Amino acid sequence: DAKTTQPNSMESNEEEPVHLPCNHSTISGTDYIHWYRQLPSQGPEYVIHGLTSNVNNRMASLAIAEDRKSSTLILHRATLRDAAVYYCIYYGGSQGNLIFGKGTKLSVKP
Amino acid sequence: DSGVTQTPKHLITATGQRVTLRCSPRSGDLSVYWYQQSLDQGLQFLIQYYNGEERAKGNILERFSAQQFPDLHSELNLSSLELGDSALYFCASSVTDRYPGNTIYFGEGSWLTVV
Numbered sequence: 001d002a003k004t005t006q007p008n009s010m011e012s013n014e015e016e017p018v019h020l021p022c023n024h025s026t027i028s029g030t031d032y033i034h035w036y037r038q039l040p041s042q043g044p045e046y047v048i049h050g051l052t053s054n055v056n057n058r059m060a061s062l063a064i065a066e067d068r069k070s071s072t073l074i075l076h077r078a079t080l081r082d083a084a085v086y087y088c089i090y091y092g093g094s095q096g097n098l099i100f101g102k103g104t105k106l107s108v109k110p
Numbered sequence: 111d112s113g114v115t116q117t118p119k120h121l122i123t124a125t126g127q128r129v130t131l132r133c134s135p136r137s138g139d140l141s142v143y144w145y146q147q148s149l150d151q152g153l154q155f156l157i158q159y160y161n162g163e164e165r166a167k168g169n170i171l172e173r174f175s176a177q178q179f180p181d182l183h184s185e186l187n188l189s190s191l192e193l194g195d196s197a198l199y200f201c202a203s204s205v206t207d208r209y210p211g212n213t214i215y216f217g218e219g220s221w222l223t224v225v
Binding site for chain 2: 043087
């Protein structure tokens, strides 16, 4: 299984930036880093993914360390709707499925 | 709305029974995945199909089976149900099966309660 390490939980205030860290020290050169999130009572939702360089989309930014052994998901302005469990996953071409860890439960305070 | 449709949304059944969960993938997606989520085990990958063929198998019990049909919909069959099988079962789909940058889209899940 592809192993990642994330904090169990984090707290943020509404409208402040949130940096969610993830360690993936055993990642290989062809593995993509994916972030998904799961809101309460919903299925996981794709957030962002990247390989080497930093990535931005309408939901978040992904900052990947130069050695690729860690990454950070950045929510620029947290909203109450961003309260969810955030999963950091990596996988390569040998398998297409995602192996989820425990994730980080993000709480957002008004 | 991810475009992945799962039925039924909720199901209550007795121990020893058999149920079938159905999944319609997003239009154009060839790969289907099944996951189980329970409170103590988190999200567990069960099985993956691509264009009708089994691609990968995870922690799927022998009492469980799945298939993907020619129209690409998939069914997960759970038999000889036990109390511990109570969980949320997710179906997901993606365009391809192995591309590492592949994005996987999840349905809203089927809640199974075994009593």
